[in-house]
Amino acid sequence: MIEVFTTGGTIDKVYFDALSEYHVGETTLPDILAENNVHAPHRVTQLMRKDSLELTDADRATICEAVAASDAPHILITHGTDTMVETGKALSGLTDKTIVLTGSLQPARIKNSDAAFNVGFAFAAVQALPPGVYVAMNGQIFDPRVSHKDRAAGRFVND
Amino acid sequence: MIEVFTTGGTIDKVYFDALSEYHVGETTLPDILAENNVHAPHRVTQLMRKDSLELTDADRATICEAVAASDAPHILITHGTDTMVETGKALSGLTDKTIVLTGSLQPARIKNSDAAFNVGFAFAAVQALPPGVYVAMNGQIFDPRVSHKDRAAGRFVND
Amino acid sequence: MIEVFTTGGTIDKVYFDALSEYHVGETTLPDILAENNVHAPHRVTQLMRKDSLELTDADRATICEAVAASDAPHILITHGTDTMVETGKALSGLTDKTIVLTGSLQPARIKNSDAAFNVGFAFAAVQALPPGVYVAMNGQIFDPRVSHKDRAAGRFVND
Amino acid sequence: MIEVFTTGGTIDKVYFDALSEYHVGETTLPDILAENNVHAPHRVTQLMRKDSLELTDADRATICEAVAASDAPHILITHGTDTMVETGKALSGLTDKTIVLTGSLQPARIKNSDAAFNVGFAFAAVQALPPGVYVAMNGQIFDPRVSHKDRAAGRFVND
Numbered sequence: 109m110i111e112v113f114t115t116g117g118t119i120d121k122v123y124f125d126a127l128s129e130y131h132v133g134e135t136t137l138p139d140i141l142a143e144n145n146v147h148a149p150h151r152v153t154q155l156m157r158k159d160s161l162e163l164t165d166a167d168r169a170t171i172c173e174a175v176a177a178s179d180a181p182h183i184l185i186t187h188g189t190d191t192m193v194e195t196g197k198a199l200s201g202l203t204d205k206t207i208v209l210t211g212s213l214q215p216a217r218i219k220n221s222d223a224a225f226n227v228g229f230a231f232a233a234v235q236a237l238p239p240g241v242y243v244a245m246n247g248q249i250f251d252p253r254v255s256h257k258d259r260a261a262g263r264f265v266n267d
Numbered sequence: 268m269i270e271v272f273t274t275g276g277t278i279d280k281v282y283f284d285a286l287s288e289y290h291v292g293e294t295t296l297p298d299i300l301a302e303n304n305v306h307a308p309h310r311v312t313q314l315m316r317k318d319s320l321e322l323t324d325a326d327r328a329t330i331c332e333a334v335a336a337s338d339a340p341h342i343l344i345t346h347g348t349d350t351m352v353e354t355g356k357a358l359s360g361l362t363d364k365t366i367v368l369t370g371s372l373q374p375a376r377i378k379n380s381d382a383a384f385n386v387g388f389a390f391a392a393v394q395a396l397p398p399g400v401y402v403a404m405n406g407q408i409f410d411p412r413v414s415h416k417d418r419a420a421g422r423f424v425n426d
Numbered sequence: 427m428i429e430v431f432t433t434g435g436t437i438d439k440v441y442f443d444a445l446s447e448y449h450v451g452e453t454t455l456p457d458i459l460a461e462n463n464v465h466a467p468h469r470v471t472q473l474m475r476k477d478s479l480e481l482t483d484a485d486r487a488t489i490c491e492a493v494a495a496s497d498a499p500h501i502l503i504t505h506g507t508d509t510m511v512e513t514g515k516a517l518s519g520l521t522d523k524t525i526v527l528t529g530s531l532q533p534a535r536i537k538n539s540d541a542a543f544n545v546g547f548a549f550a551a552v553q554a555l556p557p558g559v560y561v562a563m564n565g566q567i568f569d570p571r572v573s574h575k576d577r578a579a580g581r582f583v584n585d
Numbered sequence: 586m587i588e589v590f591t592t593g594g595t596i597d598k599v600y601f602d603a604l605s606e607y608h609v610g611e612t613t614l615p616d617i618l619a620e621n622n623v624h625a626p627h628r629v630t631q632l633m634r635k636d637s638l639e640l641t642d643a644d645r646a647t648i649c650e651a652v653a654a655s656d657a658p659h660i661l662i663t664h665g666t667d668t669m670v671e672t673g674k675a676l677s678g679l680t681d682k683t684i685v686l687t688g689s690l691q692p693a694r695i696k697n698s699d700a701a702f703n704v705g706f707a708f709a710a711v712q713a714l715p716p717g718v719y720v721a722m723n724g725q726i727f728d729p730r731v732s733h734k735d736r737a738a739g740r741f742v743n744d
Contacts, residue, residue: 458702459724461697461699461702462699462702462703462724463690463699463723463724463739463740464702464723464724464725465723465724465725465740466723466724466725468724531622538620540620540621540622542701542702542705543617543620543621543623543701543702543704543705543708544621544705545702545705546701546702546703546704546705546706546707546708546709546724547705547706547708547709548705548709549702549705549706549709549724550705550706550707550708550709550710550713550721550724550726551709551713553725553726554709554710554713554714554726555713562709564622564623564624564625565618565621565622565623565624565625565627565705565708565709566623566624566625566712567709567712567713580622581622581624
């Protein structure tokens, strides 16, 4: 069983014409997994719908509690990229599970979004990596304690 | 360095209006990797452009030779799904590398194709799994010696 | 009321993995019109599902009868491009209606297909043009009696 | 010659990861017309890049001047939907040309956007309609003096 927790972020952003704005919408993960014929046993739970810049310490505590309470050994978390490494660090005490964070730089609903690739990438990483906390972005596995998002370059890099 | 070899298959099929037919075209892998901001070091080599039902023993020998000649420890092969496990078995003697085969059930150029997800999935699998030969499809890792494509169901299953 | 008759053609082609082939599928017109928030009154009827190279004289008679039997003044017909002008000529006796034929060079289900643009283009043409028979392709209105598809160039041109 | 003026609006909105925001980007019109194999003679000029709620009287004067200065009989204007009818009214004195305004409710770069359909629709309308000013949205031709956008319903309606 692969446990998928969604927290929001760019991957789930939708454009609302009525507001001429872009908001975090319902999670796209069930659609992404269904469209890609994923048959590995999994379940998806939407924990929150937030831009990661808006995540509070209480939100991170909620994420940690959900991970700790899960009986699944493989935990995939979708998350905004701006504070992904912070949440990764917050999860670092939960060392008996393989925990992989991913997200996207372009909303899943945009043409040529990196969402499907990144979710696929994270979905393999969470099954194949040993217990630990990882950021899976840009086709690479990062350790959140020694990596960060380079906003200007639009990618994750090692410190 | 991740070595990517492409052999054709549905993932690379394009629709040619001039023929009212669907053929294996130029590989889509460089586009898929670029569009998804993959920064892991990699190189892509197009070995052949064939529907996997048309692959001959000589083609499989060519694939095995290319894998054996590579100095990369991680080899990703895109391949038609119909004979993917056969090629996987043919590669099974090359046990010092991690070799992952993937492909798609819908061409990469089709809306909602499973191509980007599958390539992302395989791209993590090839980095995270121990040496061996694997089929990475449907969000799962299969051993080609004890799995097959269920054509009617449109998915891979264990024997 | 805009009457939409579908006959098949590339616009409705789908890729069937089980056959590794491309066939004319269920018409995509209702999806195209719904996705694009079309609120003009219309109805869609699938007359046949054929590659236009396979259309027979009997098929063209069926199309002409359906057009003649319709009480709508605006008739939009989706059709394969290879024999679109032939069907246009066969319809030329029905001079009390505005009849517009369109189709696409790439299946509607392919990324960056010309299907949505062409259907939009034809949907305005059928409302705005005077009675007559027209081919609406490549952003242009053609008279089927004096135009043809240039297969090599992948576009319609005047004779 | 079809003269295309772009002014911004949702159709040209892009998601900027660096800002976690959505802005009006470079116009998508040249890409839309090229991808859809439009061969009708046309030229595209980007007049401004604004959300239509931000258009000022001076901007509308600029649009009117550009239309008046064009020697083309067919003028297509892409525009945000929120104040499209206002710009249409401002153009109503220019009665010797066929002027068609269109836009989209979803950015062109989003999957299943209405942009390509709407541009196709407007591209035929501008060629086929008599001189006058029109709003071409939702598969219908509207007179901007007696129509408006129903924001809640996400569509244009007659007053």
